[in-house]
Amino acid sequence: MRDFVKPLVKGGMSLLLLFVPFLSFSQSPEVKNVQLTERNDTLSITYDIEKCQRREQLDVSVMVNLESGKQIRPRAVTGDVGLIPCGKGKGKQILWDLNRDQVFINEKITVDIDAIPLGIPERFVSRGRALWMSALVPGLGISKLNKGGAHWLLAIATYGAAAGSAVFYFLADDTYSSYLAETDIDKRNALYDKTENQSMVSDVLLYTAGAVWLGNMIWTLVQPNKTKQAKGLTVGGTYDPVVGTPVFAVKYRF
Numbered sequence: 001m002r003d004f005v006k007p008l009v010k011g012g013m014s015l016l017l018l019f020v021p022f023l024s025f026s027q028s029p030e031v032k033n034v035q036l037t038e039r040n041d042t043l044s045i046t047y048d049i050e051k052c053q054r055r056e057q058l059d060v061s062v063m064v065n066l067e068s069g070k071q072i073r074p075r076a077v078t079g080d081v082g083l084i085p086c087g088k089g090k091g092k093q094i095l096w097d098l099n100r101d102q103v104f105i106n107e108k109i110t111v112d113i114d115a116i117p118l119g120i121p122e123r124f125v126s127r128g129r130a131l132w133m134s135a136l137v138p139g140l141g142i143s144k145l146n147k148g149g150a151h152w153l154l155a156i157a158t159y160g161a162a163a164g165s166a167v168f169y170f171l172a173d174d175t176y177s178s179y180l181a182e183t184d185i186d187k188r189n190a191l192y193d194k195t196e197n198q199s200m201v202s203d204v205l206l207y208t209a210g211a212v213w214l215g216n217m218i219w220t221l222v223q224p225n226k227t228k229q230a231k232g233l234t235v236g237g238t239y240d241p242v243v244g245t246p247v248f249a250v251k252y253r254f
Contacts, residue, residue, distance in 0.1 A: 063111070158209050159209075
């Protein structure tokens with residue numbers, strides 16, 4: 001491991017950046033390949049994140065450590081900081097506006113980036129998306145709206161009935177061909193009755209598949225969407241790790 005010190009000039013003072021090849025910590029996910037670049041009074045901090053899932057939410061905060069022992073928590077930061085999705089985890093960037101924070105540094109610094117995993121957020125499923133899912137796979141849209149359940153049994157019932165209808169349709173067709181080729185009157189009558197029965201079973205199964213599919217669509221349409229956040233007024237507070245101050249929030253969902 002090697003350190004690289006690059007002098008930069010800011011307002012007549014020397015800003016020294018200490019480049020650390022990587023920064024990691026025991027907690028997963030891991031922050032690596034931290035690099036610092038200063039241009040036009042803006043400090044660019046790039047980093048990668050490893051060992052995290054694509055849809056996982058992270059709470060990313062930055063702490064600047066001066067060689068003298070003092071610590072600075074940047075406030076005027078933008079980019080991949082605060083609440084962010086892991087995404088691909090590569091090529092993350094934070095921009096720190098030194099002028100806005102009125103920060104003047106003339107000593108070596110290191111940067112600590114902390115990424116706290118918050119888990120994978122619940123994915124919202126719209127009513128239209130659920131209807132499309134249920135149209136293709138009966139019960140799937142209902143399961144998505146209900147956040148689980150054995151509604152996939154509707155798909156088995158629908159496709160099973162449709163497959164049975166097709167089987168009896170082809171059986172009836174084969175039996176009817178035998179009926180046309182038969183010359184014995186008693187056998188012809190028996191084959192005709194068998195054709196009628198097989199055709200009736202095929203129709204019943206087809207109507208059953210259609211009824212289950214239609215009921216599945218109606219159920220999807222009226223099923224409460226448990227993936228949707230509740231409406232109304234919510235009041236709460238939290239601590240912003242970037243700004244370094246408590247935050248009070250009032251939200252209303254329509």
